């Protein structure tokens with residue numbers, strides 16, 4: 243990536259210049275990998291966790307934990323109520339998601355590794371998506387009394403619509419139809435272990451990359467944020483698109499300060515021209 247090391251602030255002219263540099267890097271890429279966090283989905287109306295208006299300003303993190311979900315019927319009832327409210331108006335992919343899908347179709351990106359659970363990359367048309375923290379599009383049986391942050395269910399799995407329909411029919415905390423165990427979204431909660439194999443798959447994809455573009459993440463949540471860090475250490479060019487500083491700005495080859503949708507769509511237009 244012939245960009246040198248540069249940080250571009252979110253003034254319109256400089257952001258445009260950053261998008262141009264990113265576009266040039268993507269035009270040369272043959273196996274780029276995008277690494278995405280909550281910031282790519284805020285433009286779709288999904289709140290992030292850590293910013294000033296993020297979820298943590300309104301909810302307590304421990305209320306989202308795996309062990310609380312297992313232990314407390316009230317927590318599960320509240321989780322389903324909130325989920326039904328969120329999905330009554332399903333979020334839609336924004337120009338950032340669509341740009342990444344277009345870059346994959348054009349052979350510039352090999353895939354996306356995401357910290358998000360919203361399924362918007364797939365909805366935008368991305369084909370290879372590694373979801374580090376699972377997906378809220380599905381639900382699974384986690385057994386009656388799973389321990390140590392690991393689901394221990396009977397294998398029952400369904401689309402989220404199944405659970406929302408049960409909720410609509412009056413079950414505030416729908417249980418497993420096969421074994422009576424607890425049913426939970428396949429999104430990974432706090433205190434829950436990542437699903438087996440997912441981190442390995444993401445690591446393989448990132449290791450084979452010729453460019454890593456980290457988008458909409460402050461790159462602070464581990465182990466996920468270790469992936470772009472490892473890529474940078476291995477000499478893979480790293481570009482960062484985020485509207486606030488990240489923990490890897492110092493080691494990145496290019497930092498573009500700006501909104502993901504605007505920067506990525508401008509860069510994709512240039513890369514695919």
Ligand SMILES: [Zn+2]
Pocket residue numbers: 383384385395396397398418419420421422423
């Ligand atoms: Zn079950």
